Each structure stands twice: as structure tokens, then as C-alpha cells.
Amino acid sequence: QVQLVESGGGVVQPGGSLRLSCEASGFSYSSYGMHWVRQGPGKGLEWVSFIWYDGSKTYYADSVKGRFTISRDNSKNTLSLEMNSLRDEDTAVYYCARGPHQPLNLDHILDLWGQGTLVTVSS
Amino acid sequence: EIVLTQSPATLSLSPGERATLSCRASQTIDIYLAWYQQKPGQAPRLLIYDASKRATGIPARFSGSGSGTDFTLTISSLEPEDFAVYYCYQRKTWPPLTFGGGTKVEIK
Numbered sequence: 144q145v146q147l148v149e150s151g152g153g154v155v156q157p158g159g160s161l162r163l164s165c166e167a168s169g170f171s172y173s174s175y176g177m178h179w180v181r182q183g184p185g186k187g188l189e190w191v192s193f194i195w196y197d198g199s200k201t202y203y204a205d206s207v208k209g210r211f212t213i214s215r216d217n218s219k220n221t222l223s224l225e226m227n228s229l230r231d232e233d234t235a236v237y238y239c240a241r242g243p244h245q246p247l248n249l250d251h252i253l254d255l256w257g258q259g260t261l262v263t264v265s266s
Numbered sequence: 267e268i269v270l271t272q273s274p275a276t277l278s279l280s281p282g283e284r285a286t287l288s289c290r291a292s293q294t295i296d297i298y299l300a301w302y303q304q305k306p307g308q309a310p311r312l313l314i315y316d317a318s319k320r321a322t323g324i325p326a327r328f329s330g331s332g333s334g335t336d337f338t339l340t341i342s343s344l345e346p347e348d349f350a351v352y353y354c355y356q357r358k359t360w361p362p363l364t365f366g367g368g369t370k371v372e373i374k
Binding site for chain 2: 178187188189190193202203204205238250251252253254256257258259
């Protein structure tokens with residue numbers, strides 16, 4: 144079954160840290176770039192970060208640059224998002240999503256999404 | 267950063283009616299626009315990519331059109347399961363990839 148399953152969400156105090164994970168199955172994970180997208184409570188979708196299929200390049204939204212780190216382990220079919228210096232405005236459901244089939248394809252069509260994991264930043 | 271503006275914010279229609287949703291980009295994005303459907307408590311679902319191509323398994327009542335800065339998602343005849351929030355999304359220029367603010371299609 145082709146799917147993405149996120150985990151690691153929870154409640155954290157402002158300034159704290161959290162690590163999210165996304166486990167992929169049913170497709171050739173190591174051939175795809177991967178994204179994190181978040182959605183604040185009652186809000187729209189916000190792209191957070193992207194990592195190349197081999198982990199060689201990473202990209203971030205300005206709102207998280209310097210605080211979040213995306214990484215992947217292709218031997219375990221997992222994607223991670225390390226989140227530090229968390230702020231109230233980071234409260235959101237975080238989704239992992241499949242990106243382009245690389246390296247030749249750079250079409251960021253997010254065609255497969257996980258169910259999301261909720262991160263709440265609150266004192 | 268490319269800003270996507272969706273209109274209207276809310277569309278109140280009855281089952282069987284035609285829905286027309288708009289998305290305008292702050293600069294040209296050629297055809298690199300996609301549409302997603304999201305129901306409460308669920309992840310977004312890809313409907314349309316590259317402005318007019320239906321994703322796998324998407325019913326023919328969903329169609330997309332447009333290029334440059336103006337795009338439209340049309341649902342020809344609303345089914346009960348189509349009442350949801352719809353987001354447009356651009357991949358022409360990044361980072362950042364950007365989404366519109368959404369259009370809620372609600373039952374009248």
C-alpha cells in the first residue's frame with residue numbers, strides 16, 4: 144500500500160524542540176524528493192521544507208530557516224523534521240508529501256500526502 | 267514570492283449545481299498550477315496539476331483551465347462528497363512553493 148505515515152507530534156513549550164518523522168511504504172522512496180507542509184489551526188497550507196532524493200540539497204521557508212532541519216534515511220524509508228526554538232506560530236498539523244521523481248524530474252507535484260501530525264506550541 | 271489569491275472565499279451551492287473557483291497569481295506561472303481538495307480532518311488530495319491535467323482517479327466532473335496568471339477549477343455538477351475546501355498551488359518559482367488561501371464550497 145502506497146502511503147506516508149507521520150509521527151512525533153505533541154505539545155511543547157515555546158523555545159523547545161521536537162522531531163517529526165514520516166515513514167514511507169509501497170513506493171521507491173529513495174527515488175523521490177520529499178516535502179513538509181504545515182497547516183495552522185483553521186488556516187491554509189504553508190510549504191515548510193524540501194529535500195532531494197539523496198539528501199544532497201535542502202530548502203526551507205523563511206519562517207523556519209535556521210530553526211528547522213529536514214533530513215532523510217533512505218535505508219529506513221524515513222523522512223525527519225527537527226524543529227528547534229519553537230514559537231507559538233509553529234502550532235500546526237505537519238504533513239509530509241511526496242515530491243518529484245528524481246534526479247531527472249523536478250516537478251514539485253505533491254501527489255501523495257500523509258495524514259499529518261499535530262504540533263502544539265504552548266506554555 | 268508568488269502570491270496566489272483565490273476567490274470567492276466561500277461558495278454556497280446546491281448538489282447538482284456547477285461550481286467555478288478562481289485563482290490569480292501575482293506573476294506569471296505558465297501552467298504550473300495545481301488544485302487540491304481538503305475535507306475536515308483529512309490531508310489535501312491532488313485533483314488537477316499543470317492547470318488542466320486530472321490526477322489519477324479524479325472524476326471527469328473536475329476540470330481545470332487557465333495559464334499565465336488566471337486559473338479556474340470547475341466542478342460541472344456538485345456531488346455531496348465535493349463539499350470541501352479547495353486550494354490552488356504553484357510550483358513555477360520556488361522556494362517558496364505557495365498555496366492560495368482556499369475556497370470553501372458549502373451546501374446552500
